Amino acid sequence: MNDKKLELECLRLISDGSGIGYINGIATFVTGLLPGETGVVAVYEAKKKWQRARLQSIIKSSPERIIPPCTVFSGCGGCQLQHMTYEETLIWKQRWVEDALSRIGKLKVTVKPTIGMEHPWRYRNKARLHRESTGKLGYFKERSKTLIHFEDCLLISERMNRWIRLTEEFLTKGYPEIHTLTFRENDKGEGLLLLEGVPTKALSEEENPDLFEALSREGLRSVWGSDSEGNLVLIWGEEMFNQTILDMPFDVSPLSFLQVNSKQTDVLYAHVLAEAALTRAETVWDLYSGIGTLTLALAREAKKVTGIEENPYAVEDAIQNAAKNNAIGHVEFLKGKVESRMMKIEEQPDVVVLDPPRAGMHPEVVKRLLELKPQRIIYVSCDPGTLGRDLRLLSQGGYRVESVQPVDMFPWTQHVETVVCLNRKHS
Incomplete structure (x- = not known):
C-alpha cells in the first residue's frame, strides 16, 4: 500500500470507536478521528467497498476532543475513547445501541440516554x-x-x-x-x-x-x-475472597465471572429489579447466573428463583452465597449449559432474566423461551449487535420491547451494557 496522504472528513463513530468518512465514495475507517473533524490520513488496508487508514494529522479539530490523560493511550488500544469528552462518549454509546436495534433488530424503539459515572476512572476490579x-x-x-x-x-x-x-x-x-x-x-480494597x-x-x-x-x-x-x-x-x-453487591456479601472464586465495575453493577442490577417489577409471587429464571449476584437480588422480591450457569466454580460460589444471604429454600442453582438445562425444567417461569456472554443467546434458548412464553423477559446485554439479533427473534415470537437502557459499565472504551425489558403481547 502506498503512503499517499489524503484528506478525510469524519462523519460519525462506528461501534469500535473508529471514525468513518468517505474517500471517492469508499467507506474509510480511521482510529482517532472524531465526528466533525478533518484529518490527513494514509490508507494501509484497501478492500473493494471499504478501507482502513492511519491518522497523520488533524486539520480541523472537534470541540469534543480532549487530551487523553493516559500516557499509553495511543499504543495500548484497551481504551478507544479517551480523546473525547466523557459526556460525548455516553451519547455515542446510546447511538450504537440505537443503530444495532434498528439495523440488525429491525426495531423502532426509543433508547434512553446512557447512564454514566460521576467519576469514570479507577473503576475496574x-x-x-x-x-x-x-x-x-x-x-x-x-x-x-x-x-x-x-x-x-x-x-x-x-x-x-x-x-x-x-x-x-x-x-x-x-x-x-x-x-x-x-x-x-474488592470493595474493601482487598x-x-x-x-x-x-x-x-x-x-x-x-x-x-x-x-x-x-x-x-x-x-x-x-x-x-x-x-x-x-x-x-x-x-x-x-x-x-468477598465482594459486596447491593448490600449483599458474595464469595468469589478466582475463575468465576464478576462484573468488572462494582459501582455500576449496583446501578445495573437496581435497574433490572425495577424493570422486573416483582411482587413476591413470581417464579423467576436467571439464565447465565454466574455466582448468583443477580439471582439473589431477584430472590429478595420473588417467590422462587432458579439460576442456570455453566461454570462449575461459579455454581459452587452461588450455592455458598445463597446460604450466606439466607436465601436457601426459594433459590435453586443448576449446573450446565443454559440451552441444555432449561429444557429439563418443567415449571413455568413468570419472568426470565438473562445476561448471556457476548455471543448472545444460543438458538435453542430463544426457541425454548418462545415455547415457555414467560410474561416478562429482562435481557442484559454486553454486545448491541447480538442483542439486536436476539430481540428481533423475540419480537417476531410475540414479545414487545418496552424499554431500552444503556449503562456505561466500561468508561472510555467502546463497550456498553444494555438492559432491555420485553413484555409478552396479548393476542
Missing part, C-alpha cells in the same frame, strides 16, 4: 496482565500479542497498580513459567492474585517472605495458581 521475558508486565495491544507496559493504568486503582509493580519487580528475578496473571480487588498455568507452590511464603509481606501490607489477601485444565491451588493466604 480486575486486571489480566501478561509478562515479557524480562519480567515486565503489561496488556496485549488490541488485536496483537505486542505487550504494552504502563506505569499507571487509570482504569484500575492506585492500590492495584502498586500490586502490579511489586509483583513485576519480583518476576524480574526468575520464575519464567509465569506468563499470565490476574489481579482482583486483593487476589491468580497465576494462570502455575499450579505449583513454587511461590511459597517461606522462599519469598519479602514479596508476600509487601503484598500483604498493600492489601493483597491471597495468591492462587491454576493449571491448563483450570484446577485451582491456593498458594498463599485466605481461601475466601
Whole structure:
C-alpha cells in the first residue's frame, strides 16, 4: 500500500470507536478521528467497498476532543475513547445501541440516554496482565500479542497498580513459567492474585517472605495458581475472597465471572429489579447466573428463583452465597449449559432474566423461551449487535420491547451494557 496522504472528513463513530468518512465514495475507517473533524490520513488496508487508514494529522479539530490523560493511550488500544469528552462518549454509546436495534433488530424503539459515572476512572476490579521475558508486565495491544507496559493504568486503582509493580519487580528475578496473571480487588480494597498455568507452590511464603509481606501490607489477601485444565491451588493466604453487591456479601472464586465495575453493577442490577417489577409471587429464571449476584437480588422480591450457569466454580460460589444471604429454600442453582438445562425444567417461569456472554443467546434458548412464553423477559446485554439479533427473534415470537437502557459499565472504551425489558403481547 502506498503512503499517499489524503484528506478525510469524519462523519460519525462506528461501534469500535473508529471514525468513518468517505474517500471517492469508499467507506474509510480511521482510529482517532472524531465526528466533525478533518484529518490527513494514509490508507494501509484497501478492500473493494471499504478501507482502513492511519491518522497523520488533524486539520480541523472537534470541540469534543480532549487530551487523553493516559500516557499509553495511543499504543495500548484497551481504551478507544479517551480523546473525547466523557459526556460525548455516553451519547455515542446510546447511538450504537440505537443503530444495532434498528439495523440488525429491525426495531423502532426509543433508547434512553446512557447512564454514566460521576467519576469514570479507577473503576475496574480486575486486571489480566501478561509478562515479557524480562519480567515486565503489561496488556496485549488490541488485536496483537505486542505487550504494552504502563506505569499507571487509570482504569484500575492506585492500590492495584502498586500490586502490579511489586509483583513485576519480583518476576524480574526468575520464575519464567509465569506468563499470565490476574489481579482482583474488592470493595474493601482487598486483593487476589491468580497465576494462570502455575499450579505449583513454587511461590511459597517461606522462599519469598519479602514479596508476600509487601503484598500483604498493600492489601493483597491471597495468591492462587491454576493449571491448563483450570484446577485451582491456593498458594498463599485466605481461601475466601468477598465482594459486596447491593448490600449483599458474595464469595468469589478466582475463575468465576464478576462484573468488572462494582459501582455500576449496583446501578445495573437496581435497574433490572425495577424493570422486573416483582411482587413476591413470581417464579423467576436467571439464565447465565454466574455466582448468583443477580439471582439473589431477584430472590429478595420473588417467590422462587432458579439460576442456570455453566461454570462449575461459579455454581459452587452461588450455592455458598445463597446460604450466606439466607436465601436457601426459594433459590435453586443448576449446573450446565443454559440451552441444555432449561429444557429439563418443567415449571413455568413468570419472568426470565438473562445476561448471556457476548455471543448472545444460543438458538435453542430463544426457541425454548418462545415455547415457555414467560410474561416478562429482562435481557442484559454486553454486545448491541447480538442483542439486536436476539430481540428481533423475540419480537417476531410475540414479545414487545418496552424499554431500552444503556449503562456505561466500561468508561472510555467502546463497550456498553444494555438492559432491555420485553413484555409478552396479548393476542
